[in-house]
Amino acid sequence: MVGRDADNRILVGGAAAAFCVLIVATLVVKGSTGLQWIMSGMTVGSIYALIAMGFSVIYSSTHVINFAQGEFSMLGGVLMFSLVTRGHLPTWLGFIIAVLIVTAIGAGLERVAIRPMRNHSVISVIIVTIGLAIALRATAKWIWGTDPVRVTAFSSGTRVKILGAYLPPQSFWVFGFAAVAVVLVFLFFNRTLLGKGMRAAAMNPDAASLVGVSSSTSSLVAWTIAAALGSAAGIVIAPIILPSFSSGAMLGLKGFSAAVVGGLGSAPGAVVGGLVLGVLETITAGVLPTGYKDAIAFLLLILVLLVRPQGLLGRAEDVKV
Amino acid sequence: MLRVDKLSTFYGNIQALRDVTIRARRGQITTIIGANGAGKTTLLRTVSGLNKARHGLVIYEDRDITNMQPSRIVHAGISQVPQGRQVFGEMTVGENLALGAYVRRFRERGEIEDDRRMVYELFPVLEERASQVAGTLSGGEQQMLAVGRALMSHPRLLLLDEPSMGLAPKVIQSIFRTLLALHEQGLTILLVEQDAKIALETADYGYVMRTGKVALEGEAGELLENEEVKRIYLG
Numbered sequence: 253m254v255g256r257d258a259d260n261r262i263l264v265g266g267a268a269a270a271f272c273v274l275i276v277a278t279l280v281v282k283g284s285t286g287l288q289w290i291m292s293g294m295t296v297g298s299i300y301a302l303i304a305m306g307f308s309v310i311y312s313s314t315h316v317i318n319f320a321q322g323e324f325s326m327l328g329g330v331l332m333f334s335l336v337t338r339g340h341l342p343t344w345l346g347f348i349i350a351v352l353i354v355t356a357i358g359a360g361l362e363r364v365a366i367r368p369m370r371n372h373s374v375i376s377v378i379i380v381t382i383g384l385a386i387a388l389r390a391t392a393k394w395i396w397g398t399d400p401v402r403v404t405a406f407s408s409g410t411r412v413k414i415l416g417a418y419l420p421p422q423s424f425w426v427f428g429f430a431a432v433a434v435v436l437v438f439l440f441f442n443r444t445l446l447g448k449g450m451r452a453a454a455m456n457p458d459a460a461s462l463v464g465v466s467s468s469t470s471s472l473v474a475w476t477i478a479a480a481l482g483s484a485a486g487i488v489i490a491p492i493i494l495p496s497f498s499s500g501a502m503l504g505l506k507g508f509s510a511a512v513v514g515g516l517g518s519a520p521g522a523v524v525g526g527l528v529l530g531v532l533e534t535i536t537a538g539v540l541p542t543g544y545k546d547a548i549a550f551l552l553l554i555l556v557l558l559v560r561p562q563g564l565l566g567r568a569e570d571v572k573v
Numbered sequence: 574m575l576r577v578d579k580l581s582t583f584y585g586n587i588q589a590l591r592d593v594t595i596r597a598r599r600g601q602i603t604t605i606i607g608a609n610g611a612g613k614t615t616l617l618r619t620v621s622g623l624n625k626a627r628h629g630l631v632i633y634e635d636r637d638i639t640n641m642q643p644s645r646i647v648h649a650g651i652s653q654v655p656q657g658r659q660v661f662g663e664m665t666v667g668e669n670l671a672l673g674a675y676v677r678r679f680r681e682r683g684e685i686e687d688d689r690r691m692v693y694e695l696f697p698v699l700e701e702r703a704s705q706v707a708g709t710l711s712g713g714e715q716q717m718l719a720v721g722r723a724l725m726s727h728p729r730l731l732l733l734d735e736p737s738m739g740l741a742p743k744v745i746q747s748i749f750r751t752l753l754a755l756h757e758q759g760l761t762i763l764l765v766e767q768d769a770k771i772a773l774e775t776a777d778y779g780y781v782m783r784t785g786k787v788a789l790e791g792e793a794g795e796l797l798e799n800e801e802v803k804r805i806y807l808g
């Protein structure tokens with residue numbers, strides 16, 4: 253075991269070192285253009301991180317991989333279009349309403365579609381989440397049509413220049429919201445009894461049941477948090493990506509890869525996985541022909557599953573196949 | 574206080590409990606002894622709702638709690654100290670105790686603090702270790718924490734599954750002294766043990782389980798004198 257632990261540390265350390273070398277090389281060779289790539293990468297990476305956390309929260313309390321996670325982000329984006337761009341509500345109000353609507357949808361779906369499946373296998377529940385994703389996508393297509401929508405940025409103004417790199421103001425909103433969301437999730441799981449109960453249930457389900465943690469409540473809370481995180485992510489990134497009914501699939505896939513890379517079930521892992529994926533994608537987009545960018549998520553996913561299935565920050569005993 | 578009637582529990586096709594009937598009387602310590610695999614843990618898990626009964630009834634304070642959700646059974650006033658302690662290893666001692674009071678989180682703030690103080694009086698070492706991660710406690714300390722955590726839900730009936738497992742005689746003595754103290758305060762206790770001697774010396778009434786059935790029952794003092802019990806379990 254000691255030998256394997258050491259091996260694992262070398263593997264994770266090696267991956268971290270390789271990533272740092274890549275960052276430094278990009279900065280040295282490309283200068284401010286490289287910095288530009290890295291900052292844009294961190295912007296989308298923050299979004300992937302939030303979506304990854306949604307995957308992780310549901311996974312660690314129910315062992316379900318929620319394939320409708322990306323649709324929460326899509327819904328956040330298109331709702332923002334209706335409320336703010338079309339409905340002319342102030343951005344903050346639109347944000348709150350959109351998050352509340354999607355969160356209510358997430359909680360409602362858990363009650364009507366997931367909870368009735370509680371005596372079925374995890375695989376059956378995962379298939380239900382695929383069904384939910386298809387249903388949400390179809391509903392969005394029916395309401396918002398097939399064309400991507402353009403969502404107003406949170407603040408007007410031109411690009412901000414830092415050390416020769418240009419960032420849209422929306423990037424700072426993304427960083428800010430992501431940081432706040434990560435802190436809120438951390439506080440929930442580490443400072444509230446409800447959150448600690450969910451962590452306890454992830455560690456030892458029977459013992460958690462014996463102190464009265466209800467798996468049904470945990471599942472509802474997990475879906476609520478995942479929907480809130482997903483929608484917030486979809487909303488703040490909306491002005492950058494032109495959301496449409498189908499944009500949830502790609503966001504979901506990227507978030508899932510990020511979660512697996514960081515270690516499914518690990519919140520810090522989700523953040524690291526998201527940022528790493530985002531930065532690798534933009535660097536790839538910069539140096540390789542377009543189209544390769546979206547393959548990075550698959551590549552990382554396959555690589556991690558082959559070499560270290562528990563992810564960078566996950567622990568081996570957490571992996572249940 | 575607790576009545577288990579003809580309870581049968583299965584693991585797949587394997588029957589682990591066969592028409593088990595037992596009582597735990599209010600204010601008494603009732604013990605269940607038996608060899609490995611007799612079904613003692615399965616019985617406690619079925620009472621707590623972790624395993625589902627196929628036939629039979631669990632009646633607690635005149636209420637049918639058979640196959641209720643485990644959390645609702647804790648709400649009803651039954652708390653279990655599971656076999657192998659099962660503390661939340663990555664959390665601190667204090668957090669483990671706080672989770673013990675999980676079902677009372679919306680009310681009784683003051684009472685929860687009183688209970689925490691009571692647990693610290695029973696097990697002073699837990700107070701010293703309050704901010705230590707539970708996984709790094711010794712086996713005896715973990716057992717004390719498991720008992721303390723179960724007490725934090727303020728149960729009227731405490732189920733214990735082999736609290737002596739893997740502990741040194743001195744530690745076992747101290748845990749059983751605590752159980753007697755709780756008994757004196759009026760707590761009803763259902764104690765599963767492999768260590769038949771200490772269990773029967775502590776309890777008022779006892780059951781002997783064998784291959785999923787109750788083989789023998791009687792006053793604890795009588796069981797201690799019973800030839801068969803002496804030969805098989807005390808020998």
Ligand SMILES: Nc1ncnc2c1ncn2[C@@H]1O[C@H](COP(=O)(O)OP(=O)(O)OP(=O)(O)O)[C@@H](O)[C@H]1O
Pocket residue numbers: 584587589607608609610611612613614615616656767
């Ligand atoms: N999860 C399980 N799946 C299948 N069979 C099980 C399971 N748990 C227990 N059993 C079987 O049920 C029977 C009763 O087991 P149980 O754990 O209740 O015994 P016990 O009296 O508590 O034993 P011990 O003193 O070793 O703890 C045993 O034959 C055991 O092999």
Ligand SMILES: [Mg+2]
Pocket residue numbers: 613614615656734735
């Ligand atoms: Mg047992």
